[in-house]
Each structure stands twice: as structure tokens, then as C-alpha cells.
Amino acid sequence: MGLSSSHWGAFEPIVTKGRLIEARAFPKDPDPSPLLQSISDAVHDRSRVKRPAVRISWLENGPGSQTHRRGADGYVSVSWDRAFDLIAGELRRTIAEHGNQAIFAGSYGWGSAGRFHHARSHLQRFLGALGGYTGSRDTYSNAAGAVLVKNVLGTPQAMNGPGTSWKSIVENSDLVVFFGGVPIRNTQVTPGGMGEHITRLWLEKARARGVRFCNISPMRDDTPAFLDAEWIAARPHADTAIMLALTHTLIVEGLYDGDFVARYCAGFDRFREYLLGREDGVAKSADWAAGLSEISAARIRDLARAMAAHRTFINVNWSLQRADHGEQPVWAAIALAAALGQIGLPGGGFGFGYGSMEGLAGLKQEVPLPTLPVGHNPIRSSIPVARVADMLLKPGQPYQYDGREFVYPKIELVYWCGGNPFHHHQDINRLIRAWRQPATIIVHDPWWTATARHADIVLPATTALERDDIGASARDRFIIAMRQAIAPQGEARDDFSIFLSLAKRFGVSEAFGEGREAASWLRRIYDVAREKASEDGFDWPQFDEFWNRGYLEIPETSTPHVLFKDFRDDPEQYALPTPSGRIEIYSEKIASYGYADCPGHPTWFEPIEWLGAPIVHKYPLHLLTTQPSTRLHGQMDMGRVSQASKVSGHELMRINRGDAQARSISDGDVVRVFNDRGSILAGAVITDEIRPGVIQVSTGAWYDPEEPGIIGSLDKHGNPNVLTLDRGTSSLAQGPSAQTALVQVEKYRGMPLRVMVHEPPSA
Ligand SMILES: Nc1nc2c(c(=O)[nH]1)N[C@H]1C(S)=C(S)[C@@H](COP(=O)(O)OP(=O)(O)OC[C@H]3O[C@@H](n4cnc5c(=O)[nH]c(N)nc54)[C@H](O)[C@@H]3O)O[C@H]1N2
Ligand SMILES: Nc1nc2c(c(=O)[nH]1)N[C@H]1C(S)=C(S)[C@@H](COP(=O)(O)OP(=O)(O)OC[C@H]3O[C@@H](n4cnc5c(=O)[nH]c(N)nc54)[C@H](O)[C@@H]3O)O[C@H]1N2
Ligand SMILES: [Mo]
Helix, strand or coil: CCEEEECCEEEEEEEECCEEEEEEECCCCCCCCHHHHHHHHHHCCCCECCCCEEEHHHHHHCCCCCHHHCCCCCEEECCHHHHHHHHHHHHHHHHHHHCHHHEECCCCCCCCCCCCCCHHHHHHHHHHHCCCCEEEECCCCCHHHHHHHHHHCCCCHHHHCCCCCHHHHHHHCCEEEEECCCCHHHHHCCCCCCCCCCHHHHHHHHHHHCCEEEEECCEHHHCCHHHCCEEECCCCCCHHHHHHHHHHHHHHCCCCCHHHHHHHEECHHHHHHHHCCCCCCCCCCHHHHHHHHCCCHHHHHHHHHHHHHCCEEEEECHHHHCCCCCHHHHHHHHHHHHHHCCCCCCCCEEEECCCCCCCCCCCCCCCCCCCCCCCCCCCCEEEEHHHHHHHHHCCCCEEEECCEEEECCCCCEEEEECCCHHHHCCCHHHHHHHHCCCCEEEEEECECCHHHHCCCEEEEECCHHHCCEEECCCCCCEEEEECCCCCCCCCCECHHHHHHHHHHHHCCHHHHHCCCCHHHHHHHHHHHHHHHHHHCCCCCCCHHHHHHHCEEECCCCCCCCCCCHHHHHCCCCCCCCCCCCCEECCCHHHHHHCCCCCCCCCCCCCCCCCCCCCCCCCCCEEEECCCCCCCECCECCCCHHHHHHCECCECEEEEEHHHHHHCCCCCCCEEEEEECCEEEEEEEEEECCECCCEEECCCCCCCCECCCCCCCCCECCCCHHHCCCCCCCCCCCCCCCCCCCEEEEEECCCCCCCCCCCCCCCC
């Protein structure tokens, strides 16, 4: 079978006369994603970058010229050779005059599936061979949570999976409490290339067994209707208060498991003092949390009692930690689960992100993956991933991260390959200002994204359909032989061959490519994984057999996974890799950092922007920028699935009926959403599925300013990052706080504005 794969599923490409006409779902996938329908649109779309292109002012006047015209300037097409000369010259100049740390190649993002043609890895391997670069650490997805759990649980596994498997939950849980629901739209994807979507099927089984579900979320439809979940429509960001109050209730009602916390946890007593109000005079009671969350104290108490009386599983979606003080709901959830004492029991304890992505709770075997080694960065310079605008705006300034002080480097050249900061970064107007600082910005992308349109040199990259690769994900059971289905579009080249050409100009092609062509790399990464698999007792076919068969299926384990089962069974032998060897409800280490914004135990902080603020704000609505059901981030925004959802070409904004009526907004109206950071147009969709005071605009509409290059311009299309807050979660993790934003909405009464961003710029 000739297959290809994507982050939203494997598929069979159907090609006629060199064009992809359909991406037909992989027959082994029990619940394929509708996003497959958009691939054929995207891959041949007019927004593809066809030839290497250089921004006019940069080409005419040299590096650093008229950087305020980024986003506004036109482009000149150049030959590949000329583009390579320009890039090589600029890399040489930067390294000679400013040193390697002046090259920023963090290059965060979800470039195409496939383990070999991983764009960012090739960029970093290449720059590693040139002496290094400034990189980035952690993810936009779960930086706050991952750094926190590394400290208090010893490894990031609880955050990134594998967690307690669905099978264990379906067979053993009585009650599942979801903070942020389990939106099936998000489980369409997992990084690397996937074979099967299983979340919906497990939820159906759980429902059939009579498991009770509770959805603590501003949106009712964060859980699928068939689960019949109880909806607790709390204020966004009140979760930490609710979790503290649930734990407080367990303590004061004598329902908590004192033996468990004594045996398996460090510092629960100090945390209890805080809960009881002995630290700050405020008891974190259900009555206290009721005022913050708008959920009644009786309801919070009832939930605490139900959790204690039943086998309860707690899941917290990553979204909650992508917020001001996002470390806290993660830590508070761990503390709550510890007080319940069910950690390590089948169907009990906690997990993260089960509704964030597919495969966090898998039945998958632990098998090696074919992967490209990312190489070595000789200078070890890096920033927390979401601090990119801070870095560009504040060179030389110190900042805190995970207990240490660092200094932002001064960046002369930005190289982005396989990511889209004008999609993913918060506060785009601030980003535009930051983006004016470097002398040169180079981007590879298959499409003219907003990031490409704000670059100086743009190189056309192929998509996964235009090359051979191997699809595999740590969260999936299938390894896919991804076969090239169509010729490279326009003059596109794959990132590997682009960097190989550049490496030749620097005489480092051996260090970069290790003397292999792409085809021999595929064999190589497969064979390395196959060898490791055979050491673990798995018998994988030879490469040729795998390639001809089209995929490799790893059998499921028969025993469901239960997170921390070993630790529970034998806390000495399986001590956690934390300083105490236990679950750290109080962390001496974190306390020793002396961070006012992240002290030694889970703590309630009032978010900097939220509906519970004591003064009535001029921006009375909480904006949630959720993941889009109709695309992956900014990818395939031009595809039919995304386009069918737009309202008069604008991204949709869901708003509660009462909030709409109060503003005389009707279904389908074009609205302006704004705050002090910027304004966007969007199309109103009125709903009862979202609580009052909250609006939802998904990420991923391509930024399309009315006045390109002008800071503060209205975005005609509806990219919500024009409105979001660019601020680290705390000194500990410095993660993104994307969900923390207040806005106002009004009916748009100006001239209709057409979204033009899918037309390529003049070149
Ligand atoms: N407000 C708000 N912002 C958010 C979030 C949020 O919840 N709210 N979520 C955040 C999260 S969790 C994430 S992960 C980020 C996602 O942010 P990104 O991962 O940066 O978003 P993508 O649109 O997936 O960008 C990937 C880019 O790689 C390009 N690409 C694909 N294949 C190739 C290739 O082979 N080579 C090259 N060179 N390029 C390729 C695609 O065309 C696309 O432009 O967004 C973050 N931003
Ligand atoms: N279709 C599709 N799926 C995706 C992606 C995509 O682009 N498209 N992106 C993928 C990526 S990279 C990631 S990291 C994950 C992200 O996964 P998440 O971060 O979990 O996703 P979100 O959609 O931001 O949020 C999930 C739900 O949390 C709720 N929520 C938000 N804020 C709060 C809060 O303060 N309290 C409570 N209780 N609930 C809240 C929202 O109602 C929202 O629907 O999604 C992945 N899945
Ligand atoms: Mo993410």
C-alpha cells in the first residue's frame, strides 16, 4: 500500500495527473480525522511559495535595511544559487562580527510529520556544524506543566505521557473529573505521523460501562454530548482555587488519605497549613473558592465527597497551564490526587492532556522510534521558548528560569524552519516590534504564511507528500512508510537538501549529512530503531519489507498502564527521581529559588487578567484561544474544512447568547474584538455551550493586517494572538500565558474588509 502520513493521521494519497485529488483514510484507523479532506487543497494552493524570494529593501540595501517594512515590502524571486550565496554570506558575516549566539534558531513549530524530514532538526544540525546557535527549550504546549512536574515528580512523563491508560480508566474508574473537558477535536492530532485515533472509542466504552463524568470548563461541549457529563461552568482560571478547596474539604471533613500522603508525599503538612489559612489567614475553603469560581460552595463540597467515595480519575488539560501562573493548576491537581490517595491504583490518580492530544493515555508498547539525531549545539545557548519577543527586545537583560539567572543574547539573524511564530506567539503587535530588531530573518516554509511575509529571505520547502519519509509517533502504534506521492511543487526543495547545499558552501557537508543521501538516511534511522527493538524482543521486518508493506503495526500491551503503580507498590525501590524520592507537595528546591510568583507549594494567585478582578474592567470578556477543530494551528487554513467554518471569510468567534444580546450582536454578524494590545475582525456564532463572560476564538487564522507592517493595525481575518498576553507563566517555567486575556466585543460597522492573506505577496 502506498501511504503518507500527517500529524492528524495516515492516509493513502490518490493522485491523478500529478495532482493529489484525495487523501483517503488509512484503513486501520478506526476514527479518521476530517482534516484529511483539506490536504489536497493545501498542497496545491496558490499560497505555496514557488521560488526562493528576497524582500526588496533587504536585497537593495543590505541586511538590517528598513526592517520596519517587514510585512509591507514586496519580494523579488531569485535563483537557488543566488539565495544560497546570500544566506551563506549573511551567516558568515553574523558569525564573524557577532558570534554564533547571535543566530536564533529555536525555530519552534510543527513542521510536517515524518521523522527524517524534520525541518527544525536539519536546521539545528546544520548550524551545530557551523559552531552553534541560540536555541529554545520546552514547548508552547506545556512548558509550565513540564518544568513543574520535572521538579515535583522527577520526570516530565506525567505531563507528556504515557499516563494511566484509557483501558485502566474504563475498567476501574467510577468518576472522571475533567478540568478543561476532553474535546475530541484536539485528539485528532499527535506529532510525528499517526495510525489510529482511539480517544472517542474509549470514551464510548466508558460511557457504556456507566462511568460518571464531570466537566469543569467554561465550555459545555469540551466533553462530547454522548458522555452526558455534569457541566461545572467555572470562571476560566479559577481551577486552582477549586482544586485547593476540594483538598481543603477533604481535610476538614476527614476524607483525605493521611497514610498515603505520609508515605508517598513530601511536605503535605506544610501545604495543609496553607490550606487551613495558617500561612496567610485565608482558609482555602469551599466558601472561599465559591467567590472566585462562581461555583457554589455546596457543589464544591459535594464533588469532594463524591471524589473521596469513588475511584476517581482527574485529568487536567494542558490549556489550563498555558496561563498566568500556569504551574499552579498542575501542582494543585497533583496535591488533590495525593489527598485522595488513589495515585498508582487502576483508574485512580491523575493525568494531563488526555483531551489535549491523541495518545497521552495509550496501551502502546514502549518501542524505539526511527528518529533523526538532532546533533550537538556547541554553544549551549537557549531561551525559554515563549520568551522570543522578550529576547529580541531586551538583549543583555537578565531573566530567571527554573532556579537560575540567564541573560538574553543579542540576536542579529533569525532562522526559522518548520514553525510559524506569527501563528503561535502571543501579542503579535509586540512581536512585530521585536521582529524589527534582527538584521536578517530567513524562513523556509511551503506556504506564504504571515511569518514568511515578515522575513527577508524565503525558501520554498516541500511538503511531506513531495518526499519519502517514515512516520512515527511516541504516542501511536503504527510506523508508516511515507512514500512520495507528487513531484515537488514549483521549485520547492526539502529542508535536508537545502541545508546540504549550504553545508557544502561551508565545507561541513560531512558533519551535517554524514555522507548519506536522504534515501540512505531513511534506511539508517529505521535500522537503528529495528536493532534496538530486537534487543527488546521485538521482531521488525527488514527495511525493504517494511517499505513495501507500507506500515508496521506494534501490538498493544495486554496490561493497562497505571501511572506510579511501581512507586505505590514499592516506594523505596521505585523512589521518584525528586530530591525526597517522593511526590513533592512542598518542594524545598522550588522554595529555595525564592520566587514570589512560584513559592514552595501549590498556591492561589489572582491572574493578571480574569473575570474575578475586583474592579469592573473596560474589557469584560475572557478570551479563550483554543485549538481549532478545522485545522492544525495555522496549517491548512486555506483548506476546505477550515474555509467552510469561516463567517464571511472571517474566523469565527463563539459568544454566549446573553453577552451577544447585550451587544446587539446576531448570529453571523462581523464583530470587532479588541483590547489595548490590538483588534481583530471575527464572525459571531451565538451559543449556549459557552458560559457568560467568555468568548472563544480558535488559533490559526492567518494574520492579515489592514495596514501591513503597521504596529496596531486591525487584523481583518481573526488571529486571536493579536489580543493575547505575552508574559511568562512565572519565573519557574516562563511558559506562554496565552489563555489569560480580557477583551471587549462590538458589532463591526465599518466597510466590509476582504481577507486576502491566502494570495501570495507580489514577487
Ligand atoms: N493564543 C494561543 N496561541 C497559541 C496556542 C494557544 O493555545 N493559544 N497554542 C500554542 C501551541 S500549543 C503550539 S504547539 C503552537 C503551534 O505553533 P506552530 O507549530 O508554529 O504552528 P504551525 O502552523 O503548525 O506551524 C508549522 C509551520 O511549519 C510549516 N511546515 C510544514 N512542513 C514543513 C517542512 O517540511 N519544512 C518547513 N520548512 N516548514 C514546514 C507549516 O507550513 C507551518 O507554517 O501555537 C501556540 N500558540
Ligand atoms: N484539531 C486540532 N487539534 C489540536 C491542535 C490543533 O491545532 N488542531 N493542536 C494540538 C496542540 S499543539 C496542543 S499543545 C494541544 C493543546 O491542547 P489544550 O491546551 O488542552 O487545548 P485547548 O483547545 O487550548 O483547551 C482545551 C479546553 O480547555 C478549556 N479551558 C481553557 N482555559 C481553561 C481554564 O482556565 N479552565 C478550565 N477548566 N478550562 C479551560 C477550553 O474550554 C478548551 O476547550 O492540542 C492539540 N490538538
Ligand atoms: Mo502545542
